[in-house]
Amino acid sequence: MGTIIPTVGRVVYYKSYGTPNGEYKPEDRAAIITAVKDAEAGIIDICVLNPTGFFFNQNVKNGQEGGQWDWMPYQKASASNSQSAEPRPKN
Known part of the structure; x- marks a missing residue:
């Protein structure tokens, strides 16, 4: 997969x-990047959009565990496709 660089x-x-007892399972929520702390390490600040409101979170690491952020599937696919695509000939 091609590298995607986080940007504001x-x-x-x-x-x-x-929840700790499993009443509510971890879920994916939309979030907007508000600051990039370390692009190489994937550490960003975000505004998380929930059905009942929003909150801000700082120094969030990239990953797939609770409390982390990740790229959406279409973003990953787009990065993957752009890496494998043949360069366009210059006219």
Whole structure:
């Protein structure tokens, strides 16, 4: 997969923690990147959009566990396709 660089304003998934006893499972939520702390390490600040409101979270690491962010499937597919595509000939 090609490398996607986090930038301010992009929409990503934020994985909610869920509850300790499992009443609520971790879920993907939409989030907007509000600051990039370390692009190489995938550490960003985000605004998470929930059905009942929003909250801000700082220094969020990239990953697929609760409390982390990740790229959406279409973003991953787009990065993958752009890496494998043949360059266009120059006219």
